[in-house]
Amino acid sequence: MKRIVKECTIIQSQEVPIREKNIVLIGFMGVGKTTIGQLVAKKLYRDFIDIDEEINQSFDLPTTEIFRLHGEAEFRRVERETIVHHCAHSRLKVIALGGGAYMQEEVRRVCLDHCIVFLIDLSWDSWKDRLPLILDSRPVLQNKTLEEIEELFLTRKAAYSLHNSRVDADQLEPEKTAEEIVQSIKTVWDIYQPHHG
Numbered sequence: 001m002k003r004i005v006k007e008c009t010i011i012q013s014q015e016v017p018i019r020e021k022n023i024v025l026i027g028f029m030g031v032g033k034t035t036i037g038q039l040v041a042k043k044l045y046r047d048f049i050d051i052d053e054e055i056n057q058s059f060d061l062p063t064t065e066i067f068r069l070h071g072e073a074e075f076r077r078v079e080r081e082t083i084v085h086h087c088a089h090s091r092l093k094v095i096a097l098g099g100g101a102y103m104q105e106e107v108r109r110v111c112l113d114h115c116i117v118f119l120i121d122l123s124w125d126s127w128k129d130r131l132p133l134i135l136d137s138r139p140v141l142q143n144k145t146l147e148e149i150e151e152l153f154l155t156r157k158a159a160y161s162l163h164n165s166r167v168d169a170d171q172l173e174p175e176k177t178a179e180e181i182v183q184s185i186k187t188v189w190d191i192y193q194p195h196h197g
């Protein structure tokens, strides 16, 4: 528990009790949002939604082909609409965003207004080792030097600082990170909406 720091107050609404709010995972590409999101969903008996997967299905194309054929701006438009749809109009889901999605103001607002937002945080040193695993499938990383990627990593940190909780995933297996998130979520539920009787 000592790793987790709560940054933003969770917005409480009349319509969706906190125990039913969607849980949204944010963070830089490759930190493990998709992998860990699936594990968190399983542990909480929830459906998992990967926003990139939803976008790929709607285009019937992988992300690299969407960028190549339709351009990044069109990808971002569909990404924003997909996130608004799922975050504002569903409940009891675990949702993994793509790393760039949270750069859009509307995405940050809908996530923080309707969901519990978890940052999966990784140091640059740990992240660098992941690069070979993701390079080919992330169009944003193409034709960039390591210095340029580090600059992007640092620039995006400011947006990611808007979250409800974070977990430091350095040196943690996905299973362990997922368990930390689940424990933190259960603590939040008990604080905001304790069971009676």
Ligand SMILES: Nc1ncnc2c1ncn2[C@@H]1O[C@H](COP(=O)(O)OP(=O)(O)O)[C@@H](O)[C@H]1O
Residues within 6 Å of the ligand: 027, 028, 029, 030, 031, 032, 033, 034, 035, 036, 096, 130, 133, 134, 169, 172, 173, 174
């Ligand atoms: N804790 C971890 N340790 C080592 N590799 C990991 C960890 N979490 C994810 N990975 C690997 O890193 C890559 C990116 O993971 P992914 O879940 O797709 O991240 P994201 O959705 O944040 O881009 C995958 O190859 C995955 O197997």
Ligand SMILES: O=C(O)C1=C[C@@H](OP(=O)(O)O)[C@@H](O)[C@H](O)C1
Residues within 6 Å of the ligand: 027, 028, 029, 030, 033, 034, 052, 063, 097, 098, 099, 100, 101, 137, 138, 139, 140
């Ligand atoms: O950071 C980004 O701009 C992107 C991250 C990717 O998702 P992951 O964060 O799951 O890798 C995917 O949405 C797309 O390649 C763009």
Ligand SMILES: [Mg+2]
Residues within 6 Å of the ligand: 033, 034, 035, 050, 052, 096, 097, 098
């Ligand atoms: Mg992902």
